Amino acid sequence: MIALRVVAFVLGALLLQSALVRVVGGGVIDFGLVAVVSVALLHGRVAGLLAGTLAGLVQDALGGGVIGMSGLGKSVSGYLTGVVGTQFIVTQTASRFLVFFGATVMNGALFVGLSVLLGLPYGRPSLDVALRGVGNAVVGVLLFHLIEFLPGAREWWRAVLERRRKRRFH
Amino acid sequence: MVRLDASSRSRYLFVAVVVGHVLLISAQVVSPSGPSLLRLAFVGVVTETQRATWALGGGVRSVWDGYVALRGMRAENERLARENTDLRVRLQEERANTNATEQLRGLLDLRPRVPWTTTGAEVVAGSTSPDFRSVTIDKGFSEGVKGDMPVISPAGVVGRVAQPGGHTATVQLIIDRSAAAAGRVERSRAEGIALGNGDGTLRFEYLSATADVQRGDVVVTAGIDGVYPAGLVLGHVERVEKNGPSYRLVTIRPVVDFSALETVLVLLAPTPVWTPATTARDDQVTR
Numbered sequence: 001m002i003a004l005r006v007v008a009f010v011l012g013a014l015l016l017q018s019a020l021v022r023v024v025g026g027g028v029i030d031f032g033l034v035a036v037v038s039v040a041l042l043h044g045r046v047a048g049l050l051a052g053t054l055a056g057l058v059q060d061a062l063g064g065g066v067i068g069m070s071g072l073g074k075s076v077s078g079y080l081t082g083v084v085g086t087q088f089i090v091t092q093t094a095s096r097f098l099v100f101f102g103a104t105v106m107n108g109a110l111f112v113g114l115s116v117l118l119g120l121p122y123g124r125p126s127l128d129v130a131l132r133g134v135g136n137a138v139v140g141v142l143l144f145h146l147i148e149f150l151p152g153a154r155e156w157w158r159a160v161l162e163r164r165r166k167r168r169f170h
Numbered sequence: 171m172v173r174l175d176a177s178s179r180s181r182y183l184f185v186a187v188v189v190g191h192v193l194l195i196s197a198q199v200v201s202p203s204g205p206s207l208l209r210l211a212f213v214g215v216v217t218e219t220q221r222a223t224w225a226l227g228g229g230v231r232s233v234w235d236g237y238v239a240l241r242g243m244r245a246e247n248e249r250l251a252r253e254n255t256d257l258r259v260r261l262q263e264e265r266a267n268t269n270a271t272e273q274l275r276g277l278l279d280l281r282p283r284v285p286w287t288t289t290g291a292e293v294v295a296g297s298t299s300p301d302f303r304s305v306t307i308d309k310g311f312s313e314g315v316k317g318d319m320p321v322i323s324p325a326g327v328v329g330r331v332a333q334p335g336g337h338t339a340t341v342q343l344i345i346d347r348s349a350a351a352a353g354r355v356e357r358s359r360a361e362g363i364a365l366g367n368g369d370g371t372l373r374f375e376y377l378s379a380t381a382d383v384q385r386g387d388v389v390v391t392a393g394i395d396g397v398y399p400a401g402l403v404l405g406h407v408e409r410v411e412k413n414g415p416s417y418r419l420v421t422i423r424p425v426v427d428f429s430a431l432e433t434v435l436v437l438l439a440p441t442p443v444w445t446p447a448t449t450a451r452d453d454q455v456t457r
Contacts, residue, residue: 011216014298015223018306021296030300046180053187061213063302064332064342068194070299075191079184111301114195120347124369132300 006047010035010055018062028135030104032059032070036078037103037136038143041090042160045082052078066118073110077103089161093141100140104133214335217306220295221338224308258324259288259435265390266401286399287439289313291321293431294338303346303368305431310335318397320437326403326425327351327391328434339436343428344404345370352395353404353422358382361392364404364422372405374420385410389422399437 013035020031032055040048056071063070081103084090090099108129147153263286291307309315311334321328321341329349332342342349347368354361360381364372377383387407393400405424 011219015220015295017300018220018295018298019223019227021300028300032299046183049180049184049187053191058216059297059299059302062216062298062304062306062333062340064304064340064346065302065348066195068191070301072188072191072195075184075187079180079187115347118195 002043002047006039006043006051007054009039010051011058014055014058028131029139030107030132030136031139032056033074033077033104033107034100034136034140034143036074037081037100037140040078040081040103041085041096041099041144043082044086045079048078048082048085049075050078052076065120066114069111069114069118072114073107076110077107080106091161093145096141096144097137100137101133104136105129108132213333213340214310214338216298217295217310217333217335217338217340220306221308224294255290255324255433259322262322262324262326262402265403266399286437288322288435288437289315291315291339291434291436293434301368303343303349303366303428304329304332305341305343307339307341307434307436308337309436310337310339312337314438315339315436320398320402321434322402322437323426323431323434325427326405327398328426328428328431330397331436341434344426345372345424345428350395351398351404352392353389354392354400355381355383355407356388356390357384358387361394362420364389367421370424370428371408372422372424374407374422377420379416383407383410383420 010032013031017029017031036048036052036055039051052074053071056069056074057067059070059074060067081099084099084102088095090096108125112125112129148157289309291309291313293305294308295306297304307315307321315331315334317331317334319331321331327344329341329343329346331339333340343366344351344364345366345368347366349366351364352361353364353374358381360377360383362374362377362381364374367373374383374389385407389404389407391398391400391402391404403425405422407420408423409419409421411419
């Protein structure tokens with residue numbers, strides 16, 4: 001059930017990206033990555049890893065480029081975000097902002113690195129990645145605020161944190 | 171049998187996924203081949219979902235635009251837009267025709283060019299990733315669309331069909347980082363390769379040191395890359411930087427507004443603008 005919810009969430013984010021990119025322009029926000037980081041924070045590193053693989057491969061397949069380029073960056077970002085989520089308490093706005101920003105930088109670094117290795121140009125990687133990091137972080141923080149407003153979300157979130165604490169100490 | 175704890179399992183899974191991705195990327199780089207059935211099925215399912223999402227939104231929008239907001243004017247506007255599109259495409263054909271005529275003037279035994287066979291398509295979705303520049307159109311295999319077919323708009327080159335599905339196709343835009351087309355400066359006939367920068371512009375590379383390129387020059391397709399026929403407009407030269415006699419950086423600003431693409435044309439049967447049937451030179455060689 002959780003797996004289905006995660007798949008629907010990730011694919012929904014990608015559809016939102018493809019719909020919004022034509023209305024407001026793309027580039028600043030990567031909804032796929034926001035979904036992957038959110039899944040990793042909510043469900044742990046394995047869920048983050050698999051969500052990253054799914055989101056990245058869909059983006060690669062539809063982008064017309066080399067399949068695996070986005071997949072690798074998003075899988076690593078999803079896994080490491082999940083690790084960070086279990087090692088640290090990520091409940092404050094600032095810490096969530098940092099996690100989303102850091103995951104975007106990690107994803108961007110891998111994508112740009114692979115692009116350079118494959119001889120594909122990347123105009124202004126630092127500026128692009130930084131802008132996208134801020135955009136993703138703002139959307140991610142807002143998304144978590146929205147999730148916390150949902151009925152029963154606070155109790156569910158407390159249970160998630162409790163499970164994490166137990167996992168950390170065992 | 172060795173039992174692994176959850177932490178070790180997730181670590182092994184992570185390593186397996188990373189290695190899997192690296193192998194996947196390596197396989198494509200070392201031996202590029204046509205799309206697999208798995209990829210086609212995958213693309214088909216996702217793009218059909220995109221199309222359905224777009225159709226749902228389009229239905230609501232068309233009721234509002236067509237009947238509530240601007241009932242009479244919208245129909246008239248659509249008719250005029252179609253007419254305008256036809257005329258602009260014809261203009262491009264004429265431009266290509268003129269270029270070829272100038273280039274091949276004096277040669278004999280020329281066969282008149284076959285007109286382009288095109289099919290109109292609507293753009294139903296944008297890219298699912300900000301790292302790639304692509305769009306999804308509502309025409310696929312069923313309408314005769316195949317991989318690597320050129321896609322144009324009335325203004326100029328849009329890109330090529332990257333992944334055709336049943337009734338949809340993904341089009342890689344010419345401004346994508348991994349897109350390229352052979353180009354030619356219309357004024358001086360200088361040839362090079364136009365490569366996507368990923369930021370909405372193209373860079374013109376592999377120019378000879380003696381090539382004559384100036385700011386404002388129109389760059390058209392050269393027709394030698396096996397994808398785009400000659401004479402389609404790629405864009406205008408926006409910046410020229412020279413380092414001694416050779417060109418350091420030539421930037422092209424595309425003429426197509428990729429953020430406002432709604433309808434495009436797929437060239438189903440791209441043919442060279444002029445094809446010599448049997449030239450005198452060939453005859454001499456045979457004899």
